[in-house]
Amino acid sequence: MGFGVAAPRGRRWEVPTAGHFGAYLAETDGVTVHGLRPNPIDDDPSEIGLGVPSTLASPSRLTEPLVRRGYLEHGPGDTRRGLGRRGADTYVPVDWDTATGLVARELDRVRSEHGNEAIYGGSYGWGSAGRFHHPQSQIHRFLNMVGGYTASRESYSSAAMQVILRRVAGGYPAALASNPTWDEVAEHRSLVVAFGGLAARNAQVNGGGIGAHRNVLAQRRARNAGSEFVSLSPLRDDADAELGAEWLPIVPGSDVAVMLALAHTIVVAGDHDTDFLRRCTVGWAEFEDYLLGRGGGIAKSAEWAAPLCGLAPHRIRDLARRIIGRRTVFTTSYSLQRADHGEQPVWAALTLAALTGTFGLPGGGFGAALGALHELGQPRHGFRPAAFDQGESSIWSVIPVARIADMLLGPGTEYDYDGARHRYPDIRLVYWAGGNPFHHHQDLNRLVEAWQRPETIVVHEHFANSLARHADIVLPAATWLERNDFAAGVDSYLSAIVKAAEPPPGVRTDYEIFAAVARDMGFEESFTESRTADEWVVELYDRTRKRVADAGGVLPDWDEFVAAGVIPAPTIAPATPPYRAFRADPDAHPLATPSGRIEIFSATIAGFGYADCPGHPTWLPPKEWGGAPLVQCFPLHLLSGQPERRLHSQYDNGSHSREGKVAGREPVLLHPDDAEARSIRDGDVVRIFNGRGQTLAGAVVTDVIRRGVVRLATGAWYDPITPGGLDVHGNPNVLTPDRGTSKLAQGPSAHSTLVEIERWVGPVPPVTVFGPMPS
Structure with a gap:
């Protein structure tokens, strides 16, 4: 099996490749990537990838293993003892044997002296669109074979949404699988009420890659078919200009107030769907009392919401009237739940979908971050590609993903999370491959201080970015243009990733780095299963072909796939969306909640006694916003x-x-x-x-x-x-x-x-x- 097309020496040719932001053709002479151009199948390509070739030989490119000077002079824990400071030191080149030996010995020391929970495995899912060269899979497999590690749960993108949906609506995967598609929105000429907007820039990217960008084009088709869009966002261009969306420039952090006012207007008019609420929800009575201000509370009317959100009452009431009797999608962007009380807008939007009776209808109901990724709003299919096996951890040590600094600064400290009390482990070694905490974590000055606490920090990186400049051992890793792979996810295509250039001398793939450390630690055979990286790529493709064949579909062999570059995903019908099945028969298809229903009031959450997350959707002013x-x-x-x-x-x-x-x-x-x-x-x-x-x-x-x-x-x-x-x-x-x-x-x-x-x-x-x- 081959990985590309050879060409005469000194000539340039094109090979197919793919990243999170699309499928491209890479112009190469076998040594240097001279440029990328979008694959011709893509009618709405992203330009993000076009700048990648300029980085491969940039001054910031890492081309040899490096060790922080203070770490070499004083040993592990120098920053903890005040003898050095990450972020303010210089680096010394070392050879690969020295580098991997340092990593292996330190992993052995930490797990022997402190246990495996003292190792934190940091990664994020965006390092590569490839099925094999996926840093998160690589590091998790490696650390599980070391004996386990402290891991993170949820993601920075969607943590609050994931937890609240798990508690009140059957889970995040069920919500994503039930998202209305833009084709359905077009068919039913739906009204799309987008809290946080529908920024087209977000639909450029996808976790498993993109063969052809279709999301924004599908939104435009829906608009042309008669659908209407309302964008509630402080930013006008948080909706594609061609949608002609009505812009309601609300005060940031006030979305829940608007949602409650919409609900109040609909309920007072008697236009809520009492039959759906009776059949498919629990807790409506408790929420209705709160909404209408019974028992001495404040009615959540348009007049109440107006000074909070910055919209005139008549604009809120007008939107409510447009919702009544029309198939409506209530979608919340990821941005809304990355805020104080971020659980509330998701819960409130679910409640709007329930009280209007649109929940689970094609082209209506709740939209979980529609448009926030390319896949969200696109038709789903039952095709599931194979992945590099990560194994299982032999220990249970997990933190919420965004609590890294809390963990490093407060080992042993107890904290609340999702109804239970937990204790932060004492992290001695951080191993990071894929992602950059100095990008996605908050209060970086606090993180800099927390980052001094571990005894050792090891990172795989392409460039001399802020993560590399705050590490002890820096291992240079190849980019996605410098290795073979294939991309496949929830997109409608599979894309070949053919190595367009060799990595610089001294640079290895993540897999080769982990294999070398595993060799030093005595488990290389278990980690690699005696396969090279390219053999693993073909193996995963063959496993994918078998899965497809077992489901009655067909994929070409590897060589035909590479020659084509991009191929349609096999047409395997997905299961009925969970919310649709639930709506049709809630007894036969209950949601994964204590009641089996949508929990507008959750006795479980109320029982936790959290003042910052009561038992039903609630207006809670943010700690920092225009009213603080x-x-x-x-x-x-x-x-x-x-x-x-x-x-x-x-x-x-x-x-x-x-x-x-x-x-x-x-x-x-x-x-x-x-x-x-x-x-x-x-x-x-x-x-x-x-x-x-x-x-x-x-x-x-x-x-x-x-x-x-x-x-x-x-x-x-x-x-x-x-x-x-x-x-x-x-x-x-x-x-x-x-x-x-x-x-x-x-x-x-x-x-x-x-x-x-x-x-x-x-x-x-x-x-x-x-x-x-x-x-």
């Missing part, structure tokens, strides 16, 4: 959503991401009135600050954003002048709070952030993070 006392000091609400020119922080050093910078740093959007009040002009370098930190950004003055709100996308590589000092590049997470959404989910609360902005005066510090590691 802190607004007197920091009057602007910061939004830090996903960027348009990259996926998270990946390839921020690439040409496409850097072309979008303003004055060499991440752009911040602010309203003309807010700019004028601060003497800020378009293109100025500005300082954004609050009590947690400060960062420099490039001003973009625009009326697409609500007054009193600013937007600074995530993903600019963290570049502080000194550890914990001024970040010069525009990373918003030096400003965001590191606190849980509630005791229930403990998700991140990034979008509950207040700041102030001022024009920077004086010499502008240079951005240095795109250079080589300090030596």
